Structures are given as structure tokens and as C-alpha cells.
Amino acid sequence: MLQEYFTPIKDNTEYKPYHIGSSIARYASLFPDLATKRIALFAIRGEVNNQHAVRTHLYNLASNAALENILVDLGDIPAGETPADTNSAIYTVALELMSKGIIPVLLTHSVDSGQALYQAFESANKQIELAWISAHLPLLEYELLHRIIAHEPNYLQNLSAIGFQSHHIPPKAMMLLENLNFDHYRLGEVNNQIDDAELYLRNASLTLFDLNAVKHTDAPATQQVQANGLTAEQACQLARYAGASDTLQSFALLGYHSDKDHTELTAALCAQIIWYLADGVLSRKQDTPQLHTEFTKYRCDFSNEDVPILFIKSKRTGRWWMQIEHPAYPENIDKRITVPCTYHDYLEAANGDTPQRYLNALKKLD
Numbered sequence: 001m002l003q004e005y006f007t008p009i010k011d012n013t014e015y016k017p018y019h020i021g022s023s024i025a026r027y028a029s030l031f032p033d034l035a036t037k038r039i040a041l042f043a044i045r046g047e048v049n050n051q052h053a054v055r056t057h058l059y060n061l062a063s064n065a066a067l068e069n070i071l072v073d074l075g076d077i078p079a080g081e082t083p084a085d086t087n088s089a090i091y092t093v094a095l096e097l098m099s100k101g102i103i104p105v106l107l108t109h110s111v112d113s114g115q116a117l118y119q120a121f122e123s124a125n126k127q128i129e130l131a132w133i134s135a136h137l138p139l140l141e142y143e144l145l146h147r148i149i150a151h152e153p154n155y156l157q158n159l160s161a162i163g164f165q166s167h168h169i170p171p172k173a174m175m176l177l178e179n180l181n182f183d184h185y186r187l188g189e190v191n192n193q194i195d196d197a198e199l200y201l202r203n204a205s206l207t208l209f210d211l212n213a214v215k216h217t218d219a220p221a222t223q224q225v226q227a228n229g230l231t232a233e234q235a236c237q238l239a240r241y242a243g244a245s246d247t248l249q250s251f252a253l254l255g256y257h258s259d260k261d262h263t264e265l266t267a268a269l270c271a272q273i274i275w276y277l278a279d280g281v282l283s284r285k286q287d288t289p290q291l292h293t294e295f296t297k298y299r300c301d302f303s304n305e306d307v308p309i310l311f312i313k314s315k316r317t318g319r320w321w322m323q324i325e326h327p328a329y330p331e332n333i334d335k336r337i338t339v340p341c342t343y344h345d346y347l348e349a350a351n352g353d354t355p356q357r358y359l360n361a362l363k364k365l366d
Contacts, residue, residue: 002096003031005089006042006075011055020275021059026073038070039278040097044086044108045076051107053264054256057271066282083112090116095123098249103281105274106252109223111144114208117250118148121206127157129203129247133238134210135165135187135226139173149180158364160200162238163187163213163230181363187228194234198241199340202288202319207242209235209273211255211266219269221261232269236276243280246288251277285316289323289338292316300349309358311346320346322358326365337361 008027015021025032034040041058043051055073077093080086094104094117106117121128130148138144149156159182166174166186177184185200201207212222215229230238242248253270261267286292295312302308307330310323320343326335345355 002074002093003027005077005093006031007045007078009055009073009075011052011059013056013059015059018062019059020061020063020067020071023063023068024059024071024073025068027075032072032074034072034100034102036069037072037102039103039105039281040072040074041105041107041274042074042093043076043106044079044090044110044113046079046109050258051076051256051267051270053258053261053267054107054270054274057264057268058274061271061275067278070281071278083110086110087113087116091119091123094120094250098124103248104250105277106254107256107270107274108252108254109257111138111208111210111254114252114254115144115147117206117208117252120250122151122153122155126155126205128155129158129160129205130156131160131162131201131204131207131242132210133162133207133230134213135163135168135224135229136210136212137161137164137169137173137177139176140170146176158183158203160184160204162197162200163190165226165228181360183360187230190230190234190238194237196342197238198244199342201238201241201248202245202340203247204242204245205247206250207245207248208252208254209239209242211253211270214269219266220263221257221259221266222255223257232272235269236272239273240276240280240283243277244283245280246284246286246291248281285314287314287317287319289321298346298350300346302349302352302354307362309349309355311341311349313343313346322346322355322361324358324361324365327362335365337365 077089097104139146161184211219212224213230214235216225218232294315298311300309307325307327312321320341321338322341323338329335339361345357348355
């Protein structure tokens with residue numbers, strides 16, 4: 001069923017034994033077996049945009065036995081006559097891959113194609129935590145994120161906007177983000193403390209990475225010129241955080257315009273982002289509180305009316321979460337929420353102060 005959507009990869013390059021290209025399962029003549037795979041790369045190919053350069057750079061990166069076992073390249077989906085036709089194919093492919101427990105990794109120039117991946121979750125009636133990495137917030141009417149949050153029935157549990165730049169954000173979009181109690185981590189915050197960006201990716205089931213989040217000097221082949229933005233190193237770090245999330249089920253790298261990539265610098269960065277995403281998947285520890293019980297627990301009670309916080313620290317990774325009771329229904333376990341946090345949040349609570357992350361989490365309780 002999947003094969004009918006794809007065209008084979010044409011690549012006659014000679015690769016060294018340690019390169020990905022020498023061993024990756026890919027659709028060249030026969031459609032690859034997906035039995036052991038966990039990540040499936042595919043791209044949208046049009047008359048102008050194609051991803052051959054990205055593949056060339058990816059295939060020249062170092063491989064290992066673990067990576068070879070989980071990664072497959074399905075080839076290209078030819079662009080349809082209309083964007084709706086293309087998105088329909090993306091949707092069907094993503095839904096089929098996720099049903100097999102495989103993470104679809106989409107590479108395309110169209111940011112709006114991210115909606116097709118989101119709709120695959122809707123069809124499965126699954127709650128979605130969406131991570132959006134971009135310089136922009138397309139939250140105004142008819143824009144991508146607005147279409148997602150306005151769709152009914154709505155399965156969007158949370159949105160985390162990462163790396164956006166305030167000078168690009170219309171006040172109405174920022175107001176909507178805050179009124180809906182969605183999480184956000186601006187570019188300046190990423191620059192100051194990139195490690196905390198992991199908190200906003202830890203629970204994401206779908207991560208959409210818009211390449212215009214990266215500054216122009218590191219990724220020139222995008223729709224808009226960005227004087228400021230993420231560095232190439234930060235982009236790769238965020239991709240690894242995304243891959244390491246136990247909850248990630250789908251990923252897209254959006255906004256790559258091959259016709260502008262004269263030096264192939266952006267193609268090289270796309271390849272490395274995909275490599276670090278896969279490396280993150282390989283580093284997963286099945287570490288979320290729902291998956292094991294190896295935690296050290298710390299309870300913080302407050303003298304005011306704030307409900308207590310149960311902090312839990314993983315013995316596997318040292319990562320922290322906070323479990324918060326519903327103020328109106330403290331005995332109802334189903335209404336409690338578990339939120340990624342930091343050791344600093346715990347220290348604040350232990351000293352009698354109320355962490356801001358806790359206050360933000362309380363707003364999400366209904």
C-alpha cells in the first residue's frame with residue numbers, strides 16, 4: 001500500500017563503508033522491509049524543489065549498526081496537482097507508518113504540510129502535544145497553527161512554541177498564545193539556556209521544525225531571510241531533544257527551498273538535523289513516569305492555599321517532573337497532571353517559593 005505513493009531514489013554515489021549511504025535501507029529498486037524500522041524518512045518532490053542534496057549529505061554522514069537497524073528512506077512523494085492532493089498523500093503515509101510504530105520524518109518546502117501530520121493524529125483519536133520550532137507564530141486566522149487549534153473535534157492538548165522572535169509576532173497572535181495557556185520559549189531564552197528547551201519537547205507527540213527558525217548565515221535556503229535565529233548547533237541540539245522524547249511519534253522538517261541552496265549549506269544542515277533526531281531516538285530510556293517506577297519522590301507543601309507538588313526525579317536519567325493535584329478535586333487521580341520541570345523548580349518549592357512553571361501548569365487544569 002505504501003509503495004504506490006513513492007518514487008524510487010536515484011543515487012549511484014560510491015559511499016565509504018562507515019557512511020549511512022553504504023548500508024541504509026532505501027527504496028531504490030525494491031520497496032524496503034519495515035519490520036525493524038523505527039524512523040522512516042520521506043520527502044516531497046516537485047518541479048522546483050527536490051531533496052537530492054539533503055540525501056547526498058545525509059548518506060555521507062557516519063553510520064553505526066544501531067542506526068542502520070532503525071532508519072529507512074522511503075523515497076519521494078511526487079507533489080500533487082494541488083497542495084490538498086499532496087497533503088492527502090502525506091496524511092495517508094503518516095497514518096500508516098504510525099500504526100506500525102514508525103516515526104514518519106517529512107522533509108518539504110511547504111510549512112502548511114505540517115497540518116497533514118497533525119490530521120493523522122486526529123484520525124486516530126489521539127491527544128496531541130505539538131512542538132512548533134520557528135521564528136514565527138502562524139496563529140492569525142487561516143494560518144497553520146490557527147487552523148489546527150480551531151479544528152473540531154480538537155485533540156490538541158498543548159502547544160509549545162520554541163525559538164520564536166518577538167519582533168516577528170503580531171500582538172494578536174501573542175495574546176492568543178497566552179490566553180490559551182500554551183507554552184512558549186523565545187529565541188533569547190533558548191540562547192540563554194538551551195537545556196531547558198528539552199522540557200518543551202519532552203512530551204511532544206508531533207514536532208514541526210520550520211527552518212526559518214535558523215539564522216540566514218546557517219540556513220540561507222529558506223523562504224525568508226532571518227538576520228537572527230538559532231545556530232546550526234542549536235538546531236541539531238533541539239532535534240536530538242525531540243528524538244529523545246519517549247512520546248514523539250511524528251516529525252517534519254519544513255521550509256527547505258532547494259532552488260535557493262546554491263552552496264548546499266542548508267542541505268547539509270537538514271542532513272545533520274535528521275542525523276541528530278535519529279541519534280536522539282537511539283538514546284531513549286523509556287523514562288516518562290507512565291513507563292516505569294524508578295523515581296525518587298519529594299513532596300512540597302505550601303502554607304498558603306496552593307496545592308502541594310510532588311516532585312519526581314528519574315533514577316535512569318536524572319530528569320525531573322512535577323505532579324500537581326487539581327485544587328478542586330485533590331483526590332481525583334485522573335485530574336492530576338505531570339509536567340516536566342527542572343531541579344531549580346524543586347529548589348524554589350523546597351524554599352517555600354512558588355515556581356512559575358507550577359503556576360502555568362495550574363492554568364491548564366479544568
